[in-house]
Amino acid sequence: MTDSTSPVDVVGTAQRLNVPISDFCCRLLEQNREALNQRYLQRRAQGAKLEDSSWLFHLRQRILPIVDTVAAVLPEGCTRTLNDLYDVSLDLFAVGHFSESTGLLPQALSQLWELTLPRFAKQMARDPRRVSGSLSNAVLSIAQSHPESVDRWLKTLNRAGPLANKVDQLLQIGQVAAWSAGYPEYRTAATKLAQSLPVEVARSIFQFPASLSDTDVSELLGQWLVDPWAYRSETTVNSPAVVRVGNCGAFRGFGGVFLEPPRVFLSGQQLMATDNHSVWQVIADSFGQSFHRVDTTAEVARRKAAKSVPQVDAHGLVSWNGQTLSCPDLANSTSQAFDGKTLAVTLRNSFHLFLIAAPQSSKESA
């Protein structure tokens, strides 16, 4: 591999390098040599930053092993798989991914291509571009917006993905897995998708204990549609108690979003938080919390007083339909907002939002 003006033969070079490439893949590369080289050159001529060494490494380390797994289930689908993976990879390289300089992204993408995609030979053989392209887009999107969720998402995908019998089902599993990895904003759509998946797939995604029957699983998925805290752990299903379900938010200097201790309020039926500089929509459920910046003026105009129940009193006692929970650390709160499912509380000297879930038997009346 040389500079951009000299003749380039990426395929020939890959074969000459001292790395194991299966005979099958060697033949495949030979057959498609001209076209593959042409596409590489064309992309480079269009201005894509393609480093020859990284590209060759990617070709033999990631693309060809996937082609080999596809060869085992559908040999006639290999040419298409090679071409599609090649093109998807060019798309990713063209925008700088797989490059050493983009921090976490190459690692997450590498994990996907090296460990996850080879598990999906069956689905890959059917639509290699859609599977590899969609999942690559997803891993990039998660790594950018919820970096802490990438590992969880990949693990869930590795576990449940091979159970999919169609490409659509695999992608649906990816979407449900994204919710369970910490995308609460996808809860409604993902729950509906989960309901359409076979029960064993849903069990695998959420790792439900064996003690939950299939009927329980179906019911739970139904509850999730209306209740973000429907399932917190095996012991809290249908819990009648008021429960603290976590904290979220942090000082911007420590990776959070707030510049000053926040306050919460309701806008419409949505929880909002503000630090006097910006306003965020807060979405929280059993799997995580997320903050979404919104148009400040519009939100402040729509601001509503917090609902009256439940409330944390001055001593930190939460009362709700006869249930109480003592939270002395939440005494003298600065603001509270309840959206019907979640009570958010803020304190004078904290950058956190403290979340309390209402008892499940009473939620519908809220």
Next chain:
Amino acid sequence: MFQNFFKRVSAAPTNPTQAAATKEFDIADLYRGPVAVQSASDAAAIPLDEKLRQAYFWIVNHAIISPFYDIEYNEKPPQSYEFGDRRNRLILPSGQSYCSFVLMPLLTFSVRAKCLLVGGPGRGKTTSAVLMGILAGYPIREVHRAIQKGQPQMTIADLLGSPLPADLVKAQSIDQIGIAWRKWLGMRVKIIDEYNRIPTRTQSALLTLMSDNYAELYDQTLECPDAAWYLTANDDAGGGTYQVIEALRDRIDVVVKALHFNSRFLGDLLERIESRMRPEEVVPAEILFTEEEGDRLQKEIRKIPIPKPVMRRFEFFVSQFEYCESAAEQFEYKTKDTVKLAAIEWHQVAANETGKDKLKDVGAQTKNGISVRAVMTTLNFVKALAYFRGSHEVALEDLRQILPFVLHDKLVADPDCPFFESGDNSVFRSDKVAWIRKMFDMSCAEFDRLDMDTQDQVARLNEQFQKGLDGVDEREVRKRLIEIERILKSWSDSRKFYGHMYDDVLKLKYLHQRYTNYLRWLTWKE
């Protein structure tokens, strides 16, 4: 090179606006990213409002030389300059503004309405209509063939089709006669060139087609698809060889004027001559709409909400025009319609209209009211304009901009009204667009003066009534009746009575009657 110039479509977004306050989450976003995984057509798909704007900008930038921005929007106070002895005002809009001659036909296309393009010869009226046909996906040759050219010898057969000669001989009954319908009847864009040159009898056939969307010949009917109609006329007054029948004129939803040619753009004309390029031949594929997209466009436009405060101001404006104090004895018939049906000279009635400030009363400036059809057209077009601008709901300014084009041929001015004699108002006798806009501004000012946003007693009573009568007891009904009577009494004490009060009084009478009937039923039940 010139060909490429014509192929250039404005980059999206053509009207960048702020996102909605809270984000709509779409789980499909997870799979969107640098790798294009959808089909090429899906990937290229852009929202239809954006496509509509791209079509608009392509037409104004490349196809029709009409460098006018008469539909003005301002995001902050605009700069303005005055010229000449009469201090004629030129405004430099601070928001994205539009050319009515291109925008109104495009909105007509989007809601499949009927548009009349008027103006002198060679102003681009037919070209504009042809472009709309091409936007609908028809080949240019087909669009040209489908144009119905009005001329004094035009017959119904020319317009609709003719019976098959063989059937005429063989048929035992009239329904056995097959009709060779004209192809243009099935198109989604229909163009009638110089419609005021069509003979009156043929105009009647055209009226059926335009109003009821079907053609009838020899007892056979042909249902036509929903279509956008473009009619052209060289004369604003609707003159020409034949007088246009009033019902046909009433079916036209919007009227738009082709403005003059700006001589500073002669160079553009020269380029076209030298390149032998006609814009309608090189419309980019990206801005063509399929039939399905056309249907979706209409559906999306219908979904644009009109906020209550905007709707209320529109109601207030519409209510100004119908009332005519001296038209009848009974309150319900005190309308301009009554005068028109009685064929009485307007000036005789107008002279009897006393006790009102005719400079301020916008109702005094017209000889007629606003029809239900015009109201519906306005609602349809304001939604289309808001949609075109990428707004989530209709704004008051959308309404202000649309009204003149819808009411252009619908509201008949009374040129003898003192308003037109006052100050510089005589200009409104010839400038109908500005006149209608001025009336709307006056109506809004009156609305503000009366503080109708917060002090609208009729709206409050109506809201109360809309909640239903279930569970309303006799005491409550009597209370409401008294309240209605109290409001009527307070209004009757005032000597001035304007158009908007007329509709309110009739509404109160309606509510009073409904409550009275309900009270009778309650008493009977007990």
